[in-house]
Amino acid sequence: MHDRVIDATGGTPDAPGPSCPACGSGAPAEPAAPLLRVSLPSVEDLGTLAEARAAIDGLDAALAVLLEHRAAVAALVQRLKPVGGFAGRDPGREREIVDAMAEHAPSLGRDRLAAIMNAVIEAGLDAAGR
Numbered sequence: 001m002h003d004r005v006i007d008a009t010g011g012t013p014d015a016p017g018p019s020c021p022a023c024g025s026g027a028p029a030e031p032a033a034p035l036l037r038v039s040l041p042s043v044e045d046l047g048t049l050a051e052a053r054a055a056i057d058g059l060d061a062a063l064a065v066l067l068e069h070r071a072a073v074a075a076l077v078q079r080l081k082p083v084g085g086f087a088g089r090d091p092g093r094e095r096e097i098v099d100a101m102a103e104h105a106p107s108l109g110r111d112r113l114a115a116i117m118n119a120v121i122e123a124g125l126d127a128a129g130r
């Protein structure tokens with residue numbers, strides 16, 4: 001397993017990104033918002049089916065937390081926009097989101113990420129409508 005911290009805001013542990021004030025030196029004792037810590041086991045370190053499935057279970061648990069939190073924030077956006085919900089879908093904004101994510105996940109490729117994010121966005125809009 002690698003001993004490293006990935007800051008998705010673009011920062012480093014020594015120079016945290018703009019929306020990650022609690023990640024580095026000088027951070028307040030208590031983070032301003034909860035932080036999600038996820039173990040990222042190296043694929044080379046996973047030798048058995050059980051180990052690989054346990055790694056997937058850990059990643060999926062983190063994904064579930066992220067997806068739920070993302071849906072809650074997206075629901076807020078629907079209330080703040082002049083036209084929310086499916087009627088207010090914004091393809092340009094969705095393209096920007098996929099483009100930015102593709103930089104973090106180059107091996108997945110933009111088309112796969114676009115399909116994934118289309119499902120994520122539609123699920124969020126559906127949940128917000130309930």
Ligand SMILES: C=C(O[C@@H]1C=C(C(=O)O)C=C[C@H]1O)C(=O)O
Nearest residue numbers: 074077088089090093094121124
């Ligand atoms: C959240 C918004 O509304 C919709 C949902 C999006 C999302 O879940 O990221 C993105 C664009 C819109 O289709 C937004 O306009 O930012």
